[in-house]
Amino acid sequence: MIVEGKVVKLGDKIDTDVIIPAKHLKYTDPSYLAQHVLEPLDPEFHKKAAEGVIIVAGRLFGTGSSREQAAIALKAAGVKAIIAESFARIFFRNAINNGLPVLACREVTAYVHDGDEVAVDLRSGEVLVKNRGVSIKCGRLPELILNILLRGGLVEYLKSAVN
Amino acid sequence: MPQSLTEKILSRASGKKVSPGDIVEVNVDIVAFHDLTGFHVIEVMNEIKHATIFDKSKLVIAFDHMVPPPDVRSAEIQKLVREFALNHEIRHFHDVGSGILHQILLEEYVMPGQVVIGADSHTSTSGALGAFAQGMGASDVAAIVVTGKTWLSVPQPFKLLLKGNLREWVTGKDVALELLKVFKSDYFNNMSVEVFVDVGTKFPMDYRATVANMGVELNADSLIFVPDNEVINYILSERGYKLDQVSIMPDLNAEYVDEYTLELDRVDLLVAAPYSVDNVKSVREVEGTEADVVFIGSCANGRLSDLEISAKLMKGRKVKSRCIVIPASRKVFMRALELGYIQTLVSAGCVVTYGTCGPCIGGHFGVAGSDEVVVSTSNRNFLGRMGSPKSRTYLSGPSVAAATALCGKICEPGDVL
Numbered sequence: 001m002i003v004e005g006k007v008v009k010l011g012d013k014i015d016t017d018v019i020i021p022a023k024h025l026k027y028t029d030p031s032y033l034a035q036h037v038l039e040p041l042d043p044e045f046h047k048k049a050a051e052g053v054i055i056v057a058g059r060l061f062g063t064g065s066s067r068e069q070a071a072i073a074l075k076a077a078g079v080k081a082i083i084a085e086s087f088a089r090i091f092f093r094n095a096i097n098n099g100l101p102v103l104a105c106r107e108v109t110a111y112v113h114d115g116d117e118v119a120v121d122l123r124s125g126e127v128l129v130k131n132r133g134v135s136i137k138c139g140r141l142p143e144l145i146l147n148i149l150l151r152g153g154l155v156e157y158l159k160s161a162v163n
Numbered sequence: 164m165p166q167s168l169t170e171k172i173l174s175r176a177s178g179k180k181v182s183p184g185d186i187v188e189v190n191v192d193i194v195a196f197h198d199l200t201g202f203h204v205i206e207v208m209n210e211i212k213h214a215t216i217f218d219k220s221k222l223v224i225a226f227d228h229m230v231p232p233p234d235v236r237s238a239e240i241q242k243l244v245r246e247f248a249l250n251h252e253i254r255h256f257h258d259v260g261s262g263i264l265h266q267i268l269l270e271e272y273v274m275p276g277q278v279v280i281g282a283d284s285h286t287s288t289s290g291a292l293g294a295f296a297q298g299m300g301a302s303d304v305a306a307i308v309v310t311g312k313t314w315l316s317v318p319q320p321f322k323l324l325l326k327g328n329l330r331e332w333v334t335g336k337d338v339a340l341e342l343l344k345v346f347k348s349d350y351f352n353n354m355s356v357e358v359f360v361d362v363g364t365k366f367p368m369d370y371r372a373t374v375a376n377m378g379v380e381l382n383a384d385s386l387i388f389v390p391d392n393e394v395i396n397y398i399l400s401e402r403g404y405k406l407d408q409v410s411i412m413p414d415l416n417a418e419y420v421d422e423y424t425l426e427l428d429r430v431d432l433l434v435a436a437p438y439s440v441d442n443v444k445s446v447r448e449v450e451g452t453e454a455d456v457v458f459i460g461s462c463a464n465g466r467l468s469d470l471e472i473s474a475k476l477m478k479g480r481k482v483k484s485r486c487i488v489i490p491a492s493r494k495v496f497m498r499a500l501e502l503g504y505i506q507t508l509v510s511a512g513c514v515v516t517y518g519t520c521g522p523c524i525g526g527h528f529g530v531a532g533s534d535e536v537v538v539s540t541s542n543r544n545f546l547g548r549m550g551s552p553k554s555r556t557y558l559s560g561p562s563v564a565a566a567t568a569l570c571g572k573i574c575e576p577g578d579v580l
């Protein structure tokens with residue numbers, strides 16, 4: 001599975017309170033949440049994301065609370081994948097469970113710039129910077145995680161398990 | 164091969180011998196959610212048609228985030244979750260006024276060696292009792308409610324030894340902040356911190372709960388206190404139940420990725436300055452910063468010893484900052500009442516209310532306005548966490564918070580005596 005898009009670069013420790021502030025957590029409707037994604041950082045971010053972007057970020061993306069709305073909001077806003085130096089554990093699971101591809105990649109911020117066009121191969125963990133012909137090898141997702149992701153998230157995965 | 168506590172717990176829970184790096188399916192002993200994540204868990208369960216509850220006795224629900232409901236939507240959410248609890252005859256359901264989920268889990272349910280998963284990141288708190296405890300999102304928790312199982316990646320165990328004893332006014336929160344200062348918030352990725360308390364070191368359950376609570380701020384997969392007599396005594400005093408012995412311990416020669424010894428005598432009074440938990444400074448570096456609001460409470464520091472130390476400082480004095488105090492549970496509230504702490508705090512000018520998250524998540528009961536400075540005993544100071552993105556939060560332990568309320572600006576307990 002290959003995901004392509006234009007890079008929007010963010011910094012270190014983008015936390016869940018910044019991704020979707022607590023006042024929006026009483027709702028789970030993806031289109032509502034999308035309007036408020038990363039609001040404290042940039043109230044216009046959802047417009048940027050709408051064209052289908054790939055976030056490249058530094059350390060500990062998604063640190064903070066267990067709010068699954070953080071992953072839902074990013075995905076619904078148009079974020080096609082997130083590549084970060086490292087992730088907070090809960091956010092990482094939430095993203096996979098909602099079919100939002102996430103890839104940990106130690107050196108990604110050094111090689112990928114804002115506005116780059118990248119293609120991410122989720123199976124091999126390879127990131128290709130198309131406009132500069134650079135290719136980076138990131139960590140591969142374990143089989144189980146890849147399966148949940150490829151089925152579109154945990155609910156779909158569970159449906160087949162329960163019914 | 165000798166095993167660490169983490170490996171032992173996960174081996175038992177998965178029914179096979181595990182090693183760090185393995186991805187394993189485990190049986191979950193306790194699964195929990197609150198009002199704000201609960202409705203989301205139930206929504207996910209409804210999406211998985213024909214979903215049934217695997218084992219009702221393993222599910223704990225407590226309302227804490229929007230308690231009592233500050234708006235109509237919150238009331239509707241609680242109606243939905245309450246109906247779910249009643250329809251499914253969930254015995255371990257704690258309605259408005261009981262307290263914060265993580266505190267209730269400690270007081271009533273968790274046992275050493277268990278796997279505890281809650282739909283809230285600070286589920287890590289239960290590591291204080293020697294459990295492997297993690298927060299997860301609504302989908303993962305819904306899956307556990309339905310199947311009783313989840314997958315986990317077995318973390319690398321890390322050994323932390325606490326030695327010596329803390330100086331006066333220095334508490335568990337300062338230890339948590341010291342760890343954030345030394346290791347920063349992403350050193351422990353994919354690790355489980357096993358905390359050994361040296362013989363002769365006094366590190367009571369309240370402090371353990373604070374450190375385990377902040378384990379998630381260290382991004383540790385879990386932070387587990389190796390169970391000892393303190394745990395046995397705590398369970399006896401809270402539940403009247405005598406554990407003969409702690410049945411699960413790390414092996415003597417277990418392998419750890421690394422070790423660290425923290426000399427408690429050397430831990431200073433600390434704060435985390437805006438806007439990250441690992442932006443740790445000594446109180447002396449930021450003293451004099453005017454504090455509009457002081458919040459003493461939350462699942463990090465709303466326990467009896469926090470109220471005790473606050474009352475000790477506030478006795479016969481008056482606060483200069485607006486001060487909000489929230490005991491973490493009804494039990495804590497009742498004891499603080501009996502011991503006179505509540506009277507002292509109210510006399511000093513604090514607003515005191517029953518167990519709720521309140522200002523910690525910028526929900527209600529004291530949301531911060533623009534340019535306001537909050538000194539809080541809670542666990543997160545992210546941009547906008549406690550209200551306006553233009554407010555600033557300093558995290559501290561209870562003694563620094565109480566002293567600050569009295570000084571009207573950040574100060575040390577010694578400055579008010």
Ligand code: SF4
Nearest residue numbers: 285461462520523524
């Ligand atoms: S007190 Fe704060 S950190 Fe603890 S559960 Fe409530 S909102 Fe979360």
